[in-house]
Amino acid sequence: MTAATPIISLEQVSKSFNKSRAAPAYVAVDRLDLQVGQGQLLALLGKTGCGKSTIFNMIAGLTEPSSGTVTVDGRNPFRDFDSFRGKIAIVFQNDRLLPWRTAVQNVELGLEMLDMPAKQRKETAMHWLARLGLRGHENDFPHALSGGMRQRVSISRAFATDASILLCDEPFSALDEMTARALRAEFVRLVKENGKTAVFVTHSINEALEIGDRIVVLKRPANIAVDLPLTATTAAAEKEAIIKLLKPKLRDDLRRHPIHRGFHARHARRAQRFDVLVSWNFVMRGQPRAEVAISVLSRKPKAVAAIGPDRSVLRRNDKLVIALHPPDQAQIG
């Protein structure tokens, strides 16, 4: 599924690494086709080691693909590296703050590269730190800040450059759930308010659901297993995508017979052997209406479904509230 105006485009992209001359090349990404539309917030979801970060590095221009084409805004981010100065900003998995710089100096880093005058640079950095709740900590060195605060500085650093494309590599994975949740909400708000295009790499289904307009689930080596738009406005498309994953027989079940919970549990157990990673629980007005478990890491993406008593939920275009079921299966890998 692609948006109308792709700003990031990967066509038949593969990336392999040679660990040694004797060993065969390790294929991290295998003929991946992926387009990200302008203003889209794409959550790239997959198991640890499935090639998410490699895709991320190729989009950022830090790594060159072994084959295929990566274009960002119509240009090659690796070869035209300097031309993307100020256009792509990255929030990394860990904060990656320069320890010899204070918080404000760290935020100023990207602005220095853009030759912004010192006074304006400092004002911009102070503005973003204040916006992310770090007023009063501008002159603290990273070692004096907590993990959450350091990650806020790192987000400020990315936003301060006003880049149109944001790449985020599991930026909240090292934080406690409460802090991560608050920062995720803040992140989504900032992305939307500032009209950014963002690619958000994660291995947490919860996080992908919370953040993404669209979720792309990767199998290993990295290629698309499932591609789901997840906005309330595209609920119909989402339903369609899920139904497409169902076996014909299950589709019939869906249409003809209400399916009870026991059925779901059986399939979930069976599906676990096939490495189920997404288990959906559709909820309307606080009541569970339908549940769909999708196994996407088996060789061929497939779904098993357990549909609640009111199957009409899959036919209506009402706003869907999506929750995970069961919660303890929310984490991949």
Add this chain to the structure above:
Amino acid sequence: MTIPQAESSLGTTGWSAGLGRRGLSYVLPFAVVAGLWQIASLFFPPFLFPSLIDVFKRCFEIFASWSQFSDVLATVGRILAGLAGAFIVGAAFAVSMARSRAVNEFLSPILTLFQGIPALSWVVFAIIWFHGIEPRIFFIMVMTTLPAFTFQVLSALQAMPRDLMEMVMSFRPTRVKLFRAMIIPAILPDILTAWKVNLGNASRVVVVAELVGATGGVGYELLQQQQVFDMAGALAWTLQLVFFVLIAQAVLTLIETVAFRYRAVSERSL
């Protein structure tokens, strides 16, 4: 929430007492050695163990007399020039070696070979190859400290945190900005350590170089004292060099204190 800085529970009195204890523990070993020397001076002739009072008198004479003190300054100048030269060439080599595997494979064995050549051999080579005193000593100083500087800077460049480097590169810096924002601050601790280590080496080598191939400087003056069996003079000239090394080390420590104030201090450090 900010992690609170460790607060000292010591008051002003406690702080000065602590400082006094530290000062005493620093001075005590020197005082013991000086005391033993002074006792020995009572039982041995002055050409073996001169009185420390004579030694300090000679030290003062050196300080007070410009013609003698200029020899000390000449030696200090030679040490600093040699170290600066070796550092500049070594840093350039190290950057080239870090950037190019071929350069690394070419230069590494040569520098390793240089490390194995004794300082005295370089003195002999310099006397044969160069006519002027200053080029000789500069050459000796550079050749004896170059491998250490090169390998230390190279090691610092190779040990730079890859994740921080990637982060800075993601902002697409120019080469100059990359050096200013990332590379220099990252390798500065190792550079200062290299200077500290090489300063000690250089102060030893310069004396050998001056002893054999110069007509001035601390090494040359030591030779003069040896010829007249003046132990007090030899000690006084040696102390000049020791003072310089101590002052230079203190300056480097001060730079470290200011430049590395960002480092976290654990209450349970080593």
